[in-house]
Amino acid sequence: MLLSILFFIFSALLLYAAFFFYTGKASILLTHTNKTSPSETAPFFKFYGVLFFIGGLSSLLLVFFHPIWLAFTVLFFVMISMLLFIMSLNKRI
Numbered sequence: 001m002l003l004s005i006l007f008f009i010f011s012a013l014l015l016y017a018a019f020f021f022y023t024g025k026a027s028i029l030l031t032h033t034n035k036t037s038p039s040e041t042a043p044f045f046k047f048y049g050v051l052f053f054i055g056g057l058s059s060l061l062l063v064f065f066h067p068i069w070l071a072f073t074v075l076f077f078v079m080i081s082m083l084l085f086i087m088s089l090n091k092r093i
Contacts, residue, residue, distance in 0.1 A: 003066060004063045004064070004066070007060075007062040007063045007066065007071075008060070008063045010059050011056045011057075011059035011060040011062075011063065012056075013056075014052050014053075014055045014056030014059055014078065015052075015053065015056035015057075015060075017049075017052045017056075018049045018050070018051075018052035018053035019049070020049075021045045021048050021049030021052060022045070022046055022049030022050065022053070023049075024041075024042050024045055024046075026049075027041050027042075027045060029089060041092070044088070044092070048081065048084075048085045048088075051081040051085075052078075052081065054077075055074065055077055055078040055081060058074040058077065059074055059078070061074075062074060
């Protein structure tokens with residue numbers, strides 16, 4: 001029961017992050033770049049919004065069906081997508 005609650009909270013956080021990225025509100029993370037407009041950074045944030053949405057839906061699946069191998073696969077996917085996002089964001093600043 002506790003594992004299902006934790007996966008639900010994790011999926012809610014990922015789905016909110018996906019909404020934040022996909023709508024373009026995450027462009028405030030690029031504060032020091034005056035040369036790039038929000039229209040140029042929109043595909044970057046939409047891509048990561050879709051990745052986090054996939055991770056959120058997968059984590060929502062884990063609320064109801066949580067074998068260990070699937071849980072580690074989803075967590076590895078989310079970890080890799082967050083790592084790629086941080087590295088890509090670092091290159092853009």
